Amino acid sequence: MFALLGFYTINAQETQVKERVKDKINAQRVAYITNQLELSESEAQKFWPLYNAYHTELEQLKSSLDIQFKRDLSDKEAEDMLIKMLDGRSKEIEIQKKYIQKMKSAIPAKKIARLYRAEKEFKEKLISGVKERRKNHKKE
Numbered sequence: 001m002f003a004l005l006g007f008y009t010i011n012a013q014e015t016q017v018k019e020r021v022k023d024k025i026n027a028q029r030v031a032y033i034t035n036q037l038e039l040s041e042s043e044a045q046k047f048w049p050l051y052n053a054y055h056t057e058l059e060q061l062k063s064s065l066d067i068q069f070k071r072d073l074s075d076k077e078a079e080d081m082l083i084k085m086l087d088g089r090s091k092e093i094e095i096q097k098k099y100i101q102k103m104k105s106a107i108p109a110k111k112i113a114r115l116y117r118a119e120k121e122f123k124e125k126l127i128s129g130v131k132e133r134r135k136n137h138k139k140e
Helices: 002-037 039-063 075-103 109-139
Strands: none
Touching: 002 039, 002 109, 039 109, 075 109
């Protein structure tokens, strides 16, 4: 009984840590994108609710696809997986088109174009930071 209670306590703590990390990354993303797009206060107030909805919709799409990569796929399973991946990409493009139109009411098109570069740069910096921390952690 105590072991089960301990498991749930540890699991809850891990969930809280993951949520804190996710919140921290999100705050860093907001700061980075705001800076890169040079958003005014007025633009930021209009932009962020749209961006958050856009980001949520993309995350929901990705989680709904749940593509499992296995080594030993039959040809049918591989074909189904490829079709599912392409359908997902098509849906992602449709979401992007929809939100580009919505974002144009908040910020100029040139800032929307810079958004995609800023997102890519942020992801690269995030991955680079994780790799660096792992490398430094292994040295210790």
